[in-house]
Amino acid sequence: MIFKQLSWLAVSAFLLASCKRDESVPNVVLTGKVRLVTEFGTPASTGNGVTIDNIEVKGATAATATNGNGQYELKTITGSQTLTFTKQYVGTYKLLNYPATGSSEVPLVTLGAQPTYTIASALVKMGPDAVYVSGIVGRDNIAGLPPRRHRIFFQSGPVSSTDYSLSVGGETNVGDDQYFDVVTFAQLRAAGLLPGTPIQIRVYAENPYADTYVDPDTRRTVYPALSQIGSNTAHFTY
Template sequence: MLVGRSTKDDEATPSLTGNLYGFVNPVDELGNPAAKSGVSVTLDGANPAATVSTDANGRFEFANLKAGTYNLTYTRPDLGTYRRVSVGHVGGDQPTFAFTSFLTQSSSTRILNPTVSSNSYSGTATLQFSLVNPVMPTGSLYRYQMYVGSTPNVTTETGTLYANTTYGTSSSYASQVLTRASLNAAGLASGRTAYVVVYGVPNTFSSYIDPATGRTVYMGLGVASNTVAFIVP
């Protein structure tokens, strides 16, 4: 005869918990080390919501965190915002290392007097503007990013990063050629009005993929220039 016995197989197994930690290395817009303390690190998906601050060594830690996948957001008023997404945390006695992240001070480079001239014969449009930065040492490279789009409200969120790169010049005056082929590849048809906007970029910066939009977000971009309209050659 079988003897009945109690079992706990039908009881919920409690989730593992454990610590998750990481480091933050802030830099100023020239790439020099900045103070590491006081960076707020927020854990998306935690219930209740959790935020900790980095110490003098840039270290932060979340204690007794349930196993799962989390997004971390790093902020400080003098720095750009950075996100690290899909950090897996298994819990248990071994703490999870959430990597070392870099936060960059926003660029103080200002883009002045942008103009664009189009030449349908050569198939190019030439963007010209001046750059001003009160903290840039003499002889340093200016860096900037250009975004193009089909609407006047073109920004980093709505436009296309032209050529997907940054540019440098040792002068306070810049001239950038936009080609018909590259503009067409960005979805801008020849003969139609397009728009361009320029942002100053710090010497050292990082980026992440926004999981909501799939777009690359670049840290530390400065104030946007005026938006300039032009005809795609």
């Protein structure tokens, strides 16, 4: 009798372990396509040094890569998971909480080639009801293409593109290589940046055509297609 009980316990433990192992066996095939664009919204090509092939696509248990057309096939497990798309000079984009059930097609993901230049300078001046941010862009506009874009990050302390309280987008709008942006005191107050508080800013070149996402931990928007280096840090108090 005791032997039979032990045998049954052993079989039950084996079956339970088998079920747990089966949970990690890929049983879903996800297909999709990535679109890769320049900072002007045009398709990226070998001409700018960034290509659409070999972009890593990673799921819960496995990874794959895009082909020369930006297409991919990913074998993964059933269930909600984060799909991560990454490549050097493109940055990392995350499609959060994707419901992988059965074989399905993932919505189109747009990635952007990161600008290869840095915003050369950032200067802050105070107005009666706004902050004026100006500076020099590291590269001239190109005739016939949209103006180059940038993003300003504000924080009451050390600031970066991932640690900030407020971000504001702008464009090269003074000549071919300068910018001038107006950020109101009301915008600053709405972001918790109050009068009398020392505030820091940094400006990054931006590819505005790339998809963004909200980090679930910090609750901040992540901009994958920014220049890797920002401008100088400027300080002000209003």
